[in-house]
Amino acid sequence: MEELIKKAEEKGIDVEDLVLSALSRIDPKESIKLRIELAEKYMVEAEEYIRKGDPVQASEKVYKVAEEVVKALSEKFNLPEYQQAVKEGRWYTYTLGKASNTLSNKLGNWVLDGWSSAYFLHVWGFHEAKLSINDITSYLKRIKEMLEEAKKILSNEP
Helix, strand or coil: CHHHHHHHHHCCCCHHHHHHHHHHHHCHHHHHHHHHHHHHHHHHHHHHHHHCCCHHHHHHHHHHHHHHHHHHHHHHCCCHHHHHHHHHCCCCHHHHHHHHHHHHHHHCHHHHHHHHHHHHHHHHHHHCCCCCHHHHHHHHHHHHHHHHHHHHHHHCCC
């Protein structure tokens, strides 16, 4: 199984997302819960990378936090962008951006603020490696707020 996962990841397949997407067809509430737990795990990892002085990996982990939050909320509210991702078999970055806009209109600017911060870190902190630890802290705070707000909303739902 480990070899299969390794091969899939080498081909650019996000195995975690595939499993969560399959689970959402059977048990959407469990899928949403697991996405938030995954976001929390990524936040812990990001904070560890910050303590180690690695802004590149910290930037990517906080991007993953925002990605999972947007996916969980999109699924919860059955957004058109979620339906598109299900139909296409994967989430694209532009679809996540569109979903964050839709969610922001529904829930508040904290969604768009968190997503925009995460995307900035994904590009300039991770891909371009242009940011220091000091450069990313305010953005990380926005994404942490995004996670906390999402948890409040999702914990209040039946």
